[in-house]
Amino acid sequence: MARFNTRAAKAQPTSRVTSTGRVLRTFEGGRGRERDARSELFLLAVSHFVSQQTFYETGAVRDDRFTNLVRELAVSDPSWTAGLLGWLRGEGNLRTASLVGAAEYVKARLDAGATDGPSNRQVVACVLQRPDEPGELLAYWTAVHGRNVPKPVKRGIADAVRRLYSGKSLLKYDTASKGYRFGDILNLVHGSPDAAKPWQGELFQYALDRRHHPDDAVPPASNRVLAAHRELMALPVEDRRAVVTSEGGAERLAAAGMTWEALAGWLQGPMDKAAWEAVIPSMSAMALVRNLRNFDEVGVSDKVAAQVAARISDPAEVARSRQFPFRYLAAYQHAPSLRWSYPLEQALGHSLANVPALPGRTLVLVDRSGSMFYSRLSDRSELNRADAAAVFGTALALRAAQADLVEFGTTSRRLTFGKGESVLKILGRFGDLGGTDTTSAVRAHYRGQDRVLIVTDEQYAFSHHGDPTQQIPAHVPVYTWNLAGYRVGHGPSGTANRHTFGGLSDAGFRMVPLLEAARDTKWPWAA
Numbered sequence: 233m234a235r236f237n238t239r240a241a242k243a244q245p246t247s248r249v250t251s252t253g254r255v256l257r258t259f260e261g262g263r264g265r266e267r268d269a270r271s272e273l274f275l276l277a278v279s280h281f282v283s284q285q286t287f288y289e290t291g292a293v294r295d296d297r298f299t300n301l302v303r304e305l306a307v308s309d310p311s312w313t314a315g316l317l318g319w320l321r322g323e324g325n326l327r328t329a330s331l332v333g334a335a336e337y338v339k340a341r342l343d344a345g346a347t348d349g350p351s352n353r354q355v356v357a358c359v360l361q362r363p364d365e366p367g368e369l370l371a372y373w374t375a376v377h378g379r380n381v382p383k384p385v386k387r388g389i390a391d392a393v394r395r396l397y398s399g400k401s402l403l404k405y406d407t408a409s410k411g412y413r414f415g416d417i418l419n420l421v422h423g424s425p426d427a428a429k430p431w432q433g434e435l436f437q438y439a440l441d442r443r444h445h446p447d448d449a450v451p452p453a454s455n456r457v458l459a460a461h462r463e464l465m466a467l468p469v470e471d472r473r474a475v476v477t478s479e480g481g482a483e484r485l486a487a488a489g490m491t492w493e494a495l496a497g498w499l500q501g502p503m504d505k506a507a508w509e510a511v512i513p514s515m516s517a518m519a520l521v522r523n524l525r526n527f528d529e530v531g532v533s534d535k536v537a538a539q540v541a542a543r544i545s546d547p548a549e550v551a552r553s554r555q556f557p558f559r560y561l562a563a564y565q566h567a568p569s570l571r572w573s574y575p576l577e578q579a580l581g582h583s584l585a586n587v588p589a590l591p592g593r594t595l596v597l598v599d600r601s602g603s604m605f606y607s608r609l610s611d612r613s614e615l616n617r618a619d620a621a622a623v624f625g626t627a628l629a630l631r632a633a634q635a636d637l638v639e640f641g642t643t644s645r646r647l648t649f650g651k652g653e654s655v656l657k658i659l660g661r662f663g664d665l666g667g668t669d670t671t672s673a674v675r676a677h678y679r680g681q682d683r684v685l686i687v688t689d690e691q692y693a694f695s696h697h698g699d700p701t702q703q704i705p706a707h708v709p710v711y712t713w714n715l716a717g718y719r720v721g722h723g724p725s726g727t728a729n730r731h732t733f734g735g736l737s738d739a740g741f742r743m744v745p746l747l748e749a750a751r752d753t754k755w756p757w758a759a
Contacts, residue, residue, distance in 0.1 A: 245747045248755050249275060249733065250726030257720065259603075260668055260693040264720035270312060271726075273301040274755070276717035277320055278735035280329045295332075297719070302333045303340035310349025312755070313337060314358075319757035321359040323739060325554045331369045334359040338384055339377055356388025363401035366392055367412035370420065386421040393417065394426040399457035402439060403489040415443025431455060460488035469500050476510045486514035492523070505530040512536060517549040521559065521579070524567040537571055545578035547585075556736045557583040557627075558620045564656055565614075577656050584627045584655075586738040588745045592682035594632040598625035599688035601641040601668040604715075617715045620736055621687040622662045624713060626655050628685060628741070636681065640673035641665025670722060671695035674703040683709045683748075689716035699723040701730050711744060 254266040267275070276298055305313040317337060321330035338352040360366055366389045373381055397414065406414040417423065418436055425432035434452035441449035451458035464484070467475065475481050476499070485495070492511045496503050508530055512520065520540050527540065543549055560580040564573065604618035622639075629635035629649065637647045639662050649658045670692035678684060684704055690712065692700060701710045701723030712725065714734040725732035731747060733740035743753045 247731040251724040258691045262692040275734040279717040302336045306337040306340040314350040315757040318358040330359040352384030353388040357391040360392035363396040364405040390421040390423045393423045399455040400489045413443045414439040457489045482510045518553045521563045528569045541575040545575040547582045550582040587627045590632045594635045595681040595684045597686045600639045600665045642667040644673035670700040685711045687713040690722040
């Protein structure tokens with residue numbers, strides 16, 4: 233009789249976040265598992281806003297752990313580390329962590345004299361995706377490593393400058409508030425124009441002139457955006473509001489690269505209804521989301537509000553904006569008018585496009601302990617990891633064929649919801665449940681479900697029953713979604729139906745159906 237070679241037999245899939253087998257303690261005293269260096273860096277990187285405090289680590293300690301891991305792996309595994317940094321700035325959509333990582337990657341390899349793997353120049357260039365980022369990377373380098381900027385950093389920045397600098401980007405980002413202006417950067421890296429962009433030479437010269445001789449700087453007539461902007465700036469102050477209210481005013485502002493941030497200064501007066509309605513057509517979808525309160529305060533018309541609603545809820549606009557799902561939750565919580573509720577609900581749904589519709593029965597456990605509430609996700613957000621966990625857990629439960637949605641802390645409770653119900657409405661049912669007893673929550677709510685997914689920071693407290701994953705039969709997959717990136721995990725991962733993902737976007741959920749189809753998963757940039 234065949235014991236193994238049966239029709240039901242299938243390969244055991246593996247995932248990339250891997251435990252070493254060494255047992256350590258979580259911050260709460262539970263028996264946790266150490267992860268290998270690549271896994272630790274990945275989970276930290278995808279949840280890391282530089283200098284941001286967390287419940288268990290100060291911003292400085294967290295930053296040091298991040299830079300030390302990057303420096304170690306830049307030398308020992310340069311191809312993997314370069315892939316992580318490029319993906320982190322791209323699909324991962326984490327700007328500062330990728331810039332810091334690229335700088336530390338180069339520093340470590342130069343210090344070690346390493347020449348294998350991707351070039352330092354390539355790594356620097358690939359993380360610079362927005363026109364203000366060359367200045368950001370230079371400011372970090374000189375603040376941390378001194379004013380001696382090595383050639384690979386200069387050359388990588390020069391490559392990015394040719395790709396990123398335009399008339400519009402100069403107007404938006406080359407401002408007096410910046411320590412490194414476009415002209416400073418061009419001087420430092422000896423930036424030369426792209427041969428395929430014949431207009432760029434004049435633009436670079438203008439950037440240099442406005443930095444060093446601002447009173448005499450004249451924008452090139454060949455650049456229509458700069459020429460239109462100069463024409464607007466030459467108007468007497470008393471005539472400027474008439475442009476805003478005139479027919480074609482919105483088109484004229486857009487043609488001149490006038491941003492909503494700059495418009496109030498140009499008008500030298502308040503942003504009233506007319507001003508907002510004139511600049512709204514040229515605003516990005518995410519800028520619209522950030523300004524919903526302002527639109528309500530000045531009373532933009534229903535017609536304009538409908539245009540805003542259509543833009544912010546458009547699936548293509550949501551994908552293009554590359555915003556984390558919790559950004560829409562923040563907008564929903566702070567927008568005073570109910571007219572934005574449904575568009576934001578739609579936008580949140582589109583931002584969770586990667587959440588799979590899992591078959592069978594799924595147990596979803598959402599960590600609502602104190603450590604998840606303590607720290608904001610970033611300095612610019614009022615939301616915390618508990619909010620992000622609730623968003624992901626709710627979306628997963630709503631998409632699943634049959635799901636038990638449970639919040640846990642010191643205690644735990646099952647949340648009721650109906651199919652097709654609003655994610656944002658369900659979020660209002662979550663609470664703050666104190667400490668972290670993940671193991672008891674699993675024991676209380678596992679009733680033979682086909683899989684278990686835990687959204688958590690993994691810092692469970694001691695339990696004489698063992699770690700949370702030990703409570704589930706070995707043949708049942710357990711997926712841990714880590715939202716904090718601490719060093720120690722609450723259970724093993726990488727083999728035997730025990731898998732850990734991480735991050736603040738929904739991208740990692742794509743791995744669940746792959747693993748359940750008995751397919752090994754790769755790092756996201758190698759998929």
